[in-house]
Amino acid sequence: MSRRDEVLLAALDLLDEVGLEDLTTRRLAERLGVQPSAMYRHFASKQALLDAMVEHLATVADGPVPDGDWSEQLRRIAEESRNGMLRVRDGARLIATHRTPGPAAIAAFDQLTAMMHATGLPEPIARSAVDTVICYVNGFTIEEQSRRPAAPTRTRADKNADFRAGLELIITGIRCSLPAG
Amino acid sequence: MSRRDEVLLAALDLLDEVGLEDLTTRRLAERLGVQPSAMYRHFASKQALLDAMVEHLATVADGPVPDGDWSEQLRRIAEESRNGMLRVRDGARLIATHRTPGPAAIAAFDQLTAMMHATGLPEPIARSAVDTVICYVNGFTIEEQSRRPAAPTRTRADKNADFRAGLELIITGIRCSLPAG
DNA sequence: ACCTGAACACCGTTCAAGT
DNA sequence: ACCTGAACACCGTTCAAGT
Numbered sequence: 001m002s003r004r005d006e007v008l009l010a011a012l013d014l015l016d017e018v019g020l021e022d023l024t025t026r027r028l029a030e031r032l033g034v035q036p037s038a039m040y041r042h043f044a045s046k047q048a049l050l051d052a053m054v055e056h057l058a059t060v061a062d063g064p065v066p067d068g069d070w071s072e073q074l075r076r077i078a079e080e081s082r083n084g085m086l087r088v089r090d091g092a093r094l095i096a097t098h099r100t101p102g103p104a105a106i107a108a109f110d111q112l113t114a115m116m117h118a119t120g121l122p123e124p125i126a127r128s129a130v131d132t133v134i135c136y137v138n139g140f141t142i143e144e145q146s147r148r149p150a151a152p153t154r155t156r157a158d159k160n161a162d163f164r165a166g167l168e169l170i171i172t173g174i175r176c177s178l179p180a181g
Numbered sequence: 182m183s184r185r186d187e188v189l190l191a192a193l194d195l196l197d198e199v200g201l202e203d204l205t206t207r208r209l210a211e212r213l214g215v216q217p218s219a220m221y222r223h224f225a226s227k228q229a230l231l232d233a234m235v236e237h238l239a240t241v242a243d244g245p246v247p248d249g250d251w252s253e254q255l256r257r258i259a260e261e262s263r264n265g266m267l268r269v270r271d272g273a274r275l276i277a278t279h280r281t282p283g284p285a286a287i288a289a290f291d292q293l294t295a296m297m298h299a300t301g302l303p304e305p306i307a308r309s310a311v312d313t314v315i316c317y318v319n320g321f322t323i324e325e326q327s328r329r330p331a332a333p334t335r336t337r338a339d340k341n342a343d344f345r346a347g348l349e350l351i352i353t354g355i356r357c358s359l360p361a362g
Numbered sequence: 363a364c365c366t367g368a369a370c371a372c373c374g375t376t377c378a379a380g381t
Numbered sequence: 382a383c384c385t386g387a388a389c390a391c392c393g394t395t396c397a398a399g400t
Contacts, residue, residue: 003364025393037394038365046393096323097274125346132317132347139320142277165306166313173354184383206374218375219384227374 004042007032008052012088015053020090025049050098057084057091058105070119071171074130077112078137078167085141092141109134120179129174136170185223188213189233193269196234201271206230231279238265238272239286251300252352255311258293259318259348266322273322290315301360310355317351 010032015023025046029036043049068076085091099105109130116126140163154162191213196204206227210217224230249257266272280286290311297307321344335343 024391026391034364035366036392037367037396040394041364093278096320097327128343128346129350131343132350135320135324135347136313136317137320138324139277139316139318142323143316143319146278162309162312165309166316169310169313169354169358170351171354172357173350173352176353176357177350205372207372215383216385217373218377218386221375222383 007039007042008049008056011049012053012056015090015094016088018089020093047098050094051100054095054098055102057087057095058099058102070116071175073112073115074133074171074174075167077108078133081134081137082141082163086145090145092138092145096138096142116174121174121177125177129170129177133167133170136166140166188220188223189230189237192230193234193237196271196275197269199270201274228279231275232281235276235279236283238268238276239280239283251297252356254293254296255314255352255355256348258289259314262315262318263322263344267326271326273319273326277319277323297355302355302358306358310351310358314348314351317347321347 007028011023011028014028014031018027025039026036029038032038039049043052067073085095088094101109113123113126113130116129117123119126121129144159144163188209192204192209195209195212199208206220207217210219213219220230224233248254266276269275282290294304294307294311297310298304300307302310325340325344
């Protein structure tokens with residue numbers, strides 16, 4: 001493993017512990033037992049480091065499109081995407097704020113839209129369907145992670161159920177927009 | 182208008198010009214022709230200022246529930262909420278990140294869920310329906326505002342159409358979950 | 363290849379003091 | 382009531398220099 005990757009993993013660890021506001025190049029240096037300026041050997045800027053972190057989290061999520069009919073694929077994409085974001089504290093905000101989609105994500109998106117189209121949806125509607133699911137996942141997960149843990153009245157299992165309920169609502173909407181329901 | 186409100190409006194103006202990352206208490210002071218420490222007469226901290234800004238933007242969005250059947254109400258809530266966020270640069274991120282829902286928002290949410298329930302949806306589904314729309318609106322608007330303006334291939338009108346298409350998809354999903362079609 | 367040391371222009375915030 | 386002046390502990394970043 002390259003030194004660059006060690007720095008990257010340390011940054012992800014630090015993020016998970018202190019959150020996005022307190023993720024600081026100086027704190028990161030301290031954790032690595034090194035001077036603040038040492039980071040710049042490996043990343044051109046803090047922004048470049050954040051981009052690499054996003055890339056790392058998204059790689060988990062933007063894998064190949066799985067088997068199954070379109071609704072099953074949509075479910076898995078949504079679930080994987082949320083799980084990727086939940087891997088670290090403030091993961092959703094990090095991705096939503098800093099992501100420039102990246103080739104793998106775009107490919108997955110296009111593949112998915114094409115498949116929805118093959119199912120019988122007019123192409124613009126297929127595009128809109130995939131887009132809607134993505135926006136929902138992002139909105140849900142950002143909100144989920146930025147709740148101040150004052151009164152955790154809902155458990156993680158509750159949250160999973162809430163997430164799936166909304167997802168099924170959207171999938172039902174797509175199904176009812178299909179030509180031969 | 183109180184001095185506090187003048188500071189608040191200046192902060193919103195500044196946000197709109199420079200964006201969330203460059204919204205700085207010192208820049209704000211400079212714009213007001215005042216020392217950085219002067220702000221603390223009016224707001225306990227930068228966080229308190231941000232909260233007040235969120236309050237200001239959300240007040241526009243969380244008005245009374247309008248007339249019409251449930252789908253029309255859902256449309257207006259969604260549209261108003263997005264418009265409130267679009268009023269300033271990074272408005273969606275500001276609200277999603279710093280919002281502690283606030284009594285007006287909670288009241289609007291409960292009122293809306295109750296109405297959906299009256300329409301015939303079981304209560305947990307009504308709750309989920311409103312939640313889903315809100316997550317979608319937030320996800321859509323955050324993404325919309327954080328696109329780097331590199332290649333603005335889609336116009337504002339396109340974006341409005343995209344937004345409505347996704348919204349209709351969700352509304353269709355709710356309608357198809359209704360007991361008596 | 364990787365890191366140090368010292369510097370620079372910036373942050374948010376506090377607090378005594380002025381008018 | 383509102384603001385100044387000076388300070389404090391922090392930021393991200395650069396750059397010459399060390400090993």
